[in-house]
Amino acid sequence: MSLLEVTWTDPATQARGYLVIDRLVRGVSSGGLRMRAGCTLDEVRGLARGMTAKEALNYDPAARYVPLGGAKGGIDFDPYDPRAKDVLTAYLHAMSPYVERFWTMGEDLGLRQSTIDEVIAKIGLQSSIQAVYPLLDDEQKARQRLADAFQVTVDGVSLDELVGGYGVAQAALAGIEYLHIHNPTAFVQGFGSMGGATARYLAKAGVTVVGLADVHGVVANPAGLDVEALLLSRDEHGAIDRTRLRPEDRRLERDTWLDVEADVLVPAATSYAINAGNAHRVRAKLVVEAANMPLTEDAEVRALVIPDVVANSATNSWWWWTLFGDIDATAESAFEKIGTNMRRLVDEIIGEPSPREAAKRLAAASVKEIEQRFPRP
CATH class of the missing domain: 3.40.50.720 (NAD(P)-binding Rossmann-like Domain)
Structure with a gap:
């Protein structure tokens, strides 16, 4: 079962939105936000489980980065609709308490990171990944390093x-x-x-x-x-x-x-x-x-x-x-x-x-190792 599931309805368009947090590690989860017509809670739930596995598969005990828990957001709305940014703004405003403390998120199907960043700033949040900041040794240096990486282009296309x-x-x-x-x-x-x-x-x-x-x-x-x-x-x-x-x-x-x-x-x-x-x-x-x-x-x-x-x-x-x-x-x-x-x-x-199935076994083994290292409170 998922740790948390939230269903939201936009009062202006009746668009439905979802947030599923499958797991928290050190109090934080990671997973993108998608927008597509027909997106469902079951879809977002499966994506959140996938994010838990995706994070865990990249676990390296010697690294500074310790995989986070898995999460995912989804909005059932056409990203080509001229009202899409308004729907995104309303959704992220409603989900802002989770973005502030538990859910680090970025672009997924139907959304661009630049659009998400624009909306995040508009509703008064620091960043779409601000929930992870308390886990950083030097927040200022870390944020600058990521900002520098987002400025890199390779043959006309941004690195991100x-x-x-x-x-x-x-x-x-x-x-x-x-x-x-x-x-x-x-x-x-x-x-x-x-x-x-x-x-x-x-x-x-x-x-x-x-x-x-x-x-x-x-x-x-x-x-x-x-x-x-x-x-x-x-x-x-x-x-x-x-x-x-x-x-x-x-x-x-x-x-x-x-x-x-x-x-x-x-x-x-x-x-x-x-x-x-x-x-x-x-x-x-x-x-x-x-x-x-x-x-x-x-x-x-x-x-x-x-x-x-x-x-x-x-x-x-x-x-x-x-x-x-x-x-x-x-x-x-x-x-x-x-x-x-x-x-x-x-x-x-x-x-x-x-x-x-092999990937699932590897992910499960890593999840177990991470939980032993960082037991749930």
Whole structure:
């Protein structure tokens, strides 16, 4: 059972919002806030459990950063609606007592960190992660270090929008090596911060990205898309600028995203994108879960699956490694730490009969060790 579940209704739009705190460690939890039409309490509950595992998997007894508990927030509202920022403001105002003391949060599906930061300042809070400040040895230095990291850009894209996808790409490359896939191809569903960075770093590693999907449809080219040009011209919601496509690039309908042939499939958009009804269409040898919970429990695919709690954990960990001082506020330090840690995690689960179950066992063992070190009051 979750430690805390809160349901909220916006009086102006009747939008529903949820907060689930699955676990506290040293009195604090961690997990992003998403906004999408159709978001449910069950979805947020599952995401919060996933965050507990995601935090625990990155536990290093020798590090300054000690994983926090897991939490998640969700708002059932269309992020493209012109009233979306007002709904977000009302939600965060209602949840502000939890943000102040128990819940550190950041962007997730449908929201940008810059928008969250703007609203947080508007309602009078210090930061979306202020609940963790009492755990810092030197709050001023730690906050400056994270602020410096958020100012870093790499080839035109801010570092905070790259670290998660860089980790996913490293997980995918480990899977490609394990399966001995030669001249690998990849399809990425979703082109926001997670999907966009994944596509960039797969392409940089020599993987041919043959297809991308956004909210408007699919673009594909069996010879490979110009990922960098599309990445640098996407809009704030991760929509691809179709005017940047080349004559040989194809435009396809949204529901064809599982039909583009590729060795690696990276679902990097919504939860439950692959289910019992469409799992038979997955032809990839490797599925890397960049999104949270992109496969339903009843979705049976024949591919090797690297689960979300491992593959997309780098965004969360990068914040804390930087804040607590385990890495410097540079891209080089971030990418080195993420690459090393991701390869270690994938190596520990990839040879098991079920990598997902192996990840759950590793997370449970880490949770137990953390609880022994920091017993609940």
